[in-house]
Amino acid sequence: MPGYLDHARIGPLSRRAAAALAAATALAGRADPADLDRLFALSDAARAAAARLLDARPHEIALAPSTSNGLFTVAAALQGPGTVLVPRGEFPANVYPWLRFAGRGGPDVRLVDPDGQRHITADLLRRHLTPDVTALTVSAVDSLTGHVAPLAALKEVLGPDRLLIVDAIQGLGAVPLEADAADVLVSGGQKWLRAGWGAALLLIRDRCGERLAPGLGGWAGVTEPFAVRHPAPSLPGAAAHLATNPDFPAAAAIGAAVDDLLAQGGPAVVGARIRATLAELLDRARRAGAEVLSDGLGPRERGGIGTFRLPGHDPATVHRTLEAAGVIATRRDEWIRLSPHASTPPAAADLFAKALRTLTHSTTSTTSTSTSTSTSTESSTHAHTRTDVQEPTCPTS
Numbered sequence: 001m002p003g004y005l006d007h008a009r010i011g012p013l014s015r016r017a018a019a020a021l022a023a024a025t026a027l028a029g030r031a032d033p034a035d036l037d038r039l040f041a042l043s044d045a046a047r048a049a050a051a052r053l054l055d056a057r058p059h060e061i062a063l064a065p066s067t068s069n070g071l072f073t074v075a076a077a078l079q080g081p082g083t084v085l086v087p088r089g090e091f092p093a094n095v096y097p098w099l100r101f102a103g104r105g106g107p108d109v110r111l112v113d114p115d116g117q118r119h120i121t122a123d124l125l126r127r128h129l130t131p132d133v134t135a136l137t138v139s140a141v142d143s144l145t146g147h148v149a150p151l152a153a154l155k156e157v158l159g160p161d162r163l164l165i166v167d168a169i170q171g172l173g174a175v176p177l178e179a180d181a182a183d184v185l186v187s188g189g190q191k192w193l194r195a196g197w198g199a200a201l202l203l204i205r206d207r208c209g210e211r212l213a214p215g216l217g218g219w220a221g222v223t224e225p226f227a228v229r230h231p232a233p234s235l236p237g238a239a240a241h242l243a244t245n246p247d248f249p250a251a252a253a254i255g256a257a258v259d260d261l262l263a264q265g266g267p268a269v270v271g272a273r274i275r276a277t278l279a280e281l282l283d284r285a286r287r288a289g290a291e292v293l294s295d296g297l298g299p300r301e302r303g304g305i306g307t308f309r310l311p312g313h314d315p316a317t318v319h320r321t322l323e324a325a326g327v328i329a330t331r332r333d334e335w336i337r338l339s340p341h342a343s344t345p346p347a348a349a350d351l352f353a354k355a356l357r358t359l360t361h362s363t364t365s366t367t368s369t370s371t372s373t374s375t376s377t378e379s380s381t382h383a384h385t386r387t388d389v390q391e392p393t394c395p396t397s
Contacts, residue, residue, distance in 0.1 A: 003327040003351040005281070008143065008170055008305050008339035011194035013253070020256035021196060024249035039248035046255025050201045053172075053258050053266075054179045059237030062202045063246035063254070067169045070186035070202040071097040071137075073241050074165060075106055076215025082107040082134030084165075087120045091143045094167040098137065107134055117294040118301070119145065122153040135163040140171035140185075144332055145294040146278075146305030148175060155181035163208055172201070173261055174304035174341075175271035183208040189250075192304065192341070195257035198250025204238040218243040264342070273342040274304040280349045281338050282306045288356035293335055307335045313359055325355035 004012070013021070024042055027035045047061040054061070064070035075097035078084070084098050088111045098109045110133075115124040119142040136158060138149050148171065155164045166182040173192035179185060185203040189195030204212060214234050219225040221242040222232040234240035264270050279299075282292050285308045293307040310318050319331040327348070330337040340348060 001326060001328065002345050002347045003325070005338045005340050005344065005348060005352070006328045006330055007174075007192055007194075007341045008337060009191070009330050011191045011341065013196050014194040014257060014260055016260040017189075017193075017195045017253040017257040021249050021253040024252035028249060039252075042252040042255060043246050043248055046199070046251045046258070049255050049258040049262070050203075053262060054185065054201070054203055056203055056205065057237075059239070060203055060205050062204070062238035062242055063251050064186065064200045064202040064242075065198060065247065067167060067186050067188040067200050068093045068097070070188075070200050071165075071167060072100070073202065073216045073243075074184050074186065074204075074212070075101040077212035077241060078107060078135060078163070078165075079105055079213055079215075080107045081132075083110050083130070083132045084108070084135045084137055085110055085112050085125070085128055085133055086137055087112050087114060087139075089114055089119060089142070089144070090137075090139055091167070091170075093169075094137055094139060108132075117145065117147070117296050119147050120149050120154065122150060122157050125154055125157045129157060133162060135165055137165040137167070140166050140168040140177050141175065141303035141305065143170050143305070144307055144335065144337065145297075146302045146307065147294060147297060148177075148301050148303050151178035151181040155183075160207075163211070169200075170305065171303055173257070173267065173270070174274055176267040179203075184212075189254040189257055193254060193257040193261065194341070195254040196250065198247040199254040201254070202238055202241065204241065206237070209237065209240075212241070214240040216243050217241050220244045270342045271304070274340060274344075275299065275302070277340040277342075277344050277348070278302070278304060278306045278338065281340065281352055282308065284349055284353040285338075285356065288353070288360055290356070304341070305337060305339050307332070307337045309334050309336065310356070310359060318359060321359055322352070322355050325351055325358070327352050327355050 027038055043063060047058050050061045051058045064073060071094060084107045086095060086098055086109055102109045112128050115121045120138050141148050158164055163183045164181060165184040168177060168185050168187040169191055171177050172187040183205050186200060188200040190197050214221055217234060217240050221235055221240045223235055224232040290308040290310050315331055315334045318336055322329055
């Protein structure tokens with residue numbers, strides 16, 4: 001759909017990811033033992049592609065079932081004592097893992113209020129950096145405002161002895177990220193990578209591997225899964241945290257999606273197109289009288305997400321009107337969130353502007369009609385008053 005502007009919610013499967021998913025599913029339906037080896041090879045290829053994207057080594061990458069599962073894996077691995085900082089307003093997937101493991105061997109949780117329009121800054125982190133802090137977990141891109149976290153600056157404040165844990169699902173594939181600053185990074189493939197569900201990238205860099213115990217690591221994360229006695233030694237790298245084997249067709253899809261991203265020039269090239277399209281959409285919204293959330297963000301501080309509201313208009317009505325016009329977006333309370341992709345055509349901006357004009361014209365027409373009716377009523381009232389004045393009146397009226 002040309003008006004699909006909801007990739008921050010779900011990115012429809014790309015052709016390359018869909019083809020890889022179908023091919024791997026066909027392999028899974030066959031009984032030849034060699035096909036199982038091919039499925040494992042697809043998983044290895046996906047990890048190798050992710051390593052190129054994230055400037056990592058393949059053994060630093062594992063495939064988790066989802067972003068939430070990956071974050072729970074990290075929360076189980078991060079042992080206390082200590083405190084993990086969590087910006088208030090984080091998407092719940094990056095809140096519950098830390099809350100669930102606090103008091104169960106994990107660090108305490110301290111919520112940090114945002115710094116104005118920016119959900120996290122180096123100065124804000126510095127003000128909250130007490131000796132008990134062992135980690136900061138943060139979204140690479142805020143899911144509502146679109147603010148891009150300054151990962152390198154945050155890691156510089158944290159230093160080498162504290163972990164920077166990044167939920168990258170709203171940034172990976174949409175904008176360039178300072179991924180080398182992340183000690184741990186997790187991202188599913190169903191949004192900007194357009195790879196569907198079932199696989200997420202879990203990056204655990206060697207520099208922090210010894211500080212993370214394989215809390216959820218199961219039989220797939222050990223060197224001898226069929227040993228006589230357990231526990232067996234853990235596998236090296238991120239694989240130590242695997243509970244079981246990945247979903248191989250999903251792994252093939254996310255690997256193909258990463259290859260596709262790199263073939264298009266990588267996040268810098270794709271991100272530039274996304275930001276340009278988003279800037280045009282937000283400009284059309286402003287022309288219609290909309291208020292843009294976090295409008296003070298710099299060009300490189302906003303990812304692929306832009307959020308607006310139309311003062312004087314019911315948000316549910318705005319959302320329904322957009323959808324009726326073929327513009328698909330997400331409503332969050334009073335705000336409407338736009339998230340185009342590099343594949344979004346110029347026609348989307350025209351559809352969007354036309355739908356907004358429908359809303360504003362409707363309001364203008366209603367106001368004009370209301371004013372005309374009011375004027376007519378006022379004239380009638382004045383005429384009636386003048387007639388009354390000519391009648392004898394009671395002195396006490």
